[in-house]
Amino acid sequence: MLATHLGELLGANPPGVGEALDVVAGFDRALVDGFGRLGEDGTAALAALAGALGGSPLGGPAAEAAEKIAAGSVADAHLAALAGGRAALLGAVHDALLAHLDTALGRSRAGFAPGGDVPAAAPNLLAGCRSWLAELAIAGWRGVDHDLVSASDQAIEALLAEPALRRQAVLLDGLAAELRACSPVATMAEIPARRWADLWTRGVLLAQPGGTASERETATAPARETVTGRLLLLGVDVHEHGTAVQVQAHWLLEPDGDGPHRTVRTSASAAKVDTIAGPAVWRVLADRPVLLRALAEQRAVQVDGVALAGGDLLWEEDKARLGFVADPFATARLHLAGAVAAAVPPLERHPARIGEPVFLENYTVDGASLRLGEHALEIDMDRFPACGPLTPDLVTASSACIGLVRWDAGRWALQPLAVQATVKKKQVDAHNGDWALGPTDPKVEKAMARSGDTVLVLQERAGRLLRA
Numbered sequence: 519m520l521a522t523h524l525g526e527l528l529g530a531n532p533p534g535v536g537e538a539l540d541v542v543a544g545f546d547r548a549l550v551d552g553f554g555r556l557g558e559d560g561t562a563a564l565a566a567l568a569g570a571l572g573g574s575p576l577g578g579p580a581a582e583a584a585e586k587i588a589a590g591s592v593a594d595a596h597l598a599a600l601a602g603g604r605a606a607l608l609g610a611v612h613d614a615l616l617a618h619l620d621t622a623l624g625r626s627r628a629g630f631a632p633g634g635d636v637p638a639a640a641p642n643l644l645a646g647c648r649s650w651l652a653e654l655a656i657a658g659w660r661g662v663d664h665d666l667v668s669a670s671d672q673a674i675e676a677l678l679a680e681p682a683l684r685r686q687a688v689l690l691d692g693l694a695a696e697l698r699a700c701s702p703v704a705t706m707a708e709i710p711a712r713r714w715a716d717l718w719t720r721g722v723l724l725a726q727p728g729g730t731a732s733e734r735e736t737a738t739a740p741a742r743e744t745v746t747g748r749l750l751l752l753g754v755d756v757h758e759h760g761t762a763v764q765v766q767a768h769w770l771l772e773p774d775g776d777g778p779h780r781t782v783r784t785s786a787s788a789a790k791v792d793t794i795a796g797p798a799v800w801r802v803l804a805d806r807p808v809l810l811r812a813l814a815e816q817r818a819v820q821v822d823g824v825a826l827a828g829g830d831l832l833w834e835e836d837k838a839r840l841g842f843v844a845d846p847f848a849t850a851r852l853h854l855a856g857a858v859a860a861a862v863p864p865l866e867r868h869p870a871r872i873g874e875p876v877f878l879e880n881y882t883v884d885g886a887s888l889r890l891g892e893h894a895l896e897i898d899m900d901r902f903p904a905c906g907p908l909t910p911d912l913v914t915a916s917s918a919c920i921g922l923v924r925w926d927a928g929r930w931a932l933q934p935l936a937v938q939a940t941v942k943k944k945q946v947d948a949h950n951g952d953w954a955l956g957p958t959d960p961k962v963e964k965a966m967a968r969s970g971d972t973v974l975v976l977q978e979r980a981g982r983l984l985r986a
Contacts (some may be wrong), residue, residue: 758905
């Protein structure tokens with residue numbers, strides 16, 4: 519990414535982005551206080567949302583919903599219209615920002631092809647979801663207490679027992695867990711209004727009749743295709759929670775034949791306990807040895823007949839074969855600029871979802887900003903995983919970086935995935951996936967040896983319990 523491209527990116531936001539986000543923020547504030555006691559500001563916020571959708575098919579339903587809710591009538595159809603309107607506004611913001619980023623990068627993007635039709639029937643279990651989400655909307659986040667959170671238990675338990683509704687179940691279970699941990703919410707100094715509104719919105723949309731949550735995700739997901747070719751690693755992003763970890767590897771796909779390079783990603787997830795942290799999290803992904811070795815050794819991977827849904831390649835160990843060592847920096851330098859990016863599925867169109875791989879070099883680091891000429895891009899210092907060698911100090915000393923450009927909280931930022939830095943007059947390459955087969959830093963190895971192998975200890979204890 520040249521300085522001129524960075525200047526285009528960091529210039530003024532696309533027209534309408536600020537105004538659309540203001541409308542969404544007003545709706546989120548109304549949801550904080552609850553639709554059961556809107557007041558003048560809340561009524562105006564719902565009317566503003568409906569007004570912003572006036573020229574779309576959602577305009578009429580949103581206007582009716584705003585009017586009815588302001589009059590004290592809250593029905594499922596009204597909440598669905600408002601949730602759909604909020605999602606549509608954020609989707610429009612996402613599309614404008616992503617087009618802005620693609621223009622700055624000179625990157626082409628594939629068109630979206632839906633995966634199938636929506637089945638007509640919906641399980642009765644979704645009615646319980648809609649009921650609880652309606653109670654949340656009426657009470658508002660400030661009205662949430664332990665009793666209101668507990669009202670979701672029966673519905674979530676029923677959803678978890680149904681594989682087709684697992685995605686909806688996990689979403690609501692996560693929202694309920696956050697609300698339970700913060701209850702009573704009225705005592706909180708600051709409420710995560712945007713995050714909880716995002717979860718509420720997604721939950722409402724997935725709980726609508728006309729197909730299961732899983733079926734609607736399938737219908738609005740990109741069509742699957744089967745691909746054969748070579749994967750060249752760019753970088754690894756690690757998402758870690760107390761009870762789960764997900765590794766997302768970003769690659770360039772060289773499809774067999776004459777097709778262009780494509781940016782794709784593969785994901786590997788596993789459940790864990792909060793005592794498994796740092797480099798030990800890689801151990802819970804031990805059932806994917808080909809993937810882990812490819813990440814640790816920066817190896818190319820030949821894949822044969824694997825499914826690709828948009829930009830997500832569904833990893834299958836038995837269809838992946840390790841190849842030669844392929845330097846991610848050489849890959850990015852030679853091929854990333856001309857690679858074709860994947861289309862974004864409708865339900866994923868949200869500004870916070872943007873995370874596009876880029877390659878940067880010949881820059882300087884000034885504090886928490888990466889500077890190319892007269893332009894500066896903020897570095898997201900909160901996204902360094904503890905399971906890899908990448909640190910803020912290495913980023914500060916770096917001269918080349920592979921990272922993800924993100925847009926969050928109203929600004930563009932860079933999340934480093936790998937850097938080339940000079941340490942004690944020697945070039946050092948550091949990648950988030952370097953420790954996928956175990957830490958390579960002697961100090962970290964000694965610390966892990968002193969603390970013991972947490973995963974091995976837990977497996978041994980679990981084995982004893984099963985034998986007892």
